[in-house]
Amino acid sequence: MTSHTAQTVLDECYLETRAKLLEIAAVLDRVDRAEGTPAPLTGGAAARRDQISAAIQILLRDAPDRAELIQQLFSRQYDPQWRSTFGLQVEHAASSNTREN
């Protein structure tokens, strides 16, 4: 659908991408400089820092769906049995379009 070449896309987005990478680097530096460091992060802060590291690893993959993978990384897990967990029954069940998960 796009009429742009890879080189054109990169040319157009290069400076913006460079700036975004610098922002991320600066945030990580700020975390390292913050009060309480170099003591290791704990609890939710440690988990969030680990998620950011994992997201950066996704950026380095040679895959076409990095944005989707990062979205998945930052998402809660889906439980196909959620209805029984909640005790909610299926009424007006659809036989044709009910999907097994």
Place this chain on the structure above:
Amino acid sequence: MDFIDPHIHMVSRTTDDYETLARMGCVAISEPAFWAGFDRGSADGFRDYFEQLTAVEPRRAAQFGIEHHCWLCINAKEAENVSLSREVISMIPEFLDRPGVLGIGEIGLNKNTKNEATIFLEHLDLAVEHDQLILIHTPHLEDKYQGTRMILDMLCDDSRINPDRVLVDHVEEHTIGEVLDRGFWAGMTLYPVTKCTPDRAADMIERFGGERLLANSAGDWGVSKPTAIPDLIFQMRRRGYDEALIRRVVYDNPAEFFAKSGKFVQPVR
């Protein structure tokens, strides 16, 4: 280019925003019922809100040549209060015959709780009983994937629901595929930080094409940009997209979906 914003909360915006939207090509909007930023204390609070959506906002929009439409419900956040939700749901039929009411929405999940799911299902019953279109809110951030899957489960498990009469909003890269694959309409929300940027929306159009895909600003009382759709148009033109594809996403698709209500007024130029 003329455009329709299919999801914008004008009760939270100034009259200047209506004027700016009109100047930028907006010819119609639809305004789903949503959370006011605080939990309302009574069903009467919702009655006043529905009056505002169905009577006051259309007049304000008309001053600038914009057709105003709306959707009615109690939103997912306040759905945690089940008894209040049931009071509100029982009142909604009083308003469904008013001009400009397109259907039930934006219903959905917020934190993916049992109470939210219970009220979501009762909204589906309401929509089916009154043959209404449905507009779905999907949750934010880390709750979006789980909540979207739960919502799709509830919709697809119900034999009465026709996916072609349901718009699932706020899709992002990890939810858009399944929404479209299951036959629903999908809305991309151009909302800073927490949802989608014009660039990423254009990327999704590249990946999935323009069929059954809409874009909206979801402009509201939070940090948001009511003129986000012109930003998307600009981005698509910058990428060299065909004008017909751009128009399909920002005008034809919302017009086609809304027309299924039988109450959509096609804007006249």
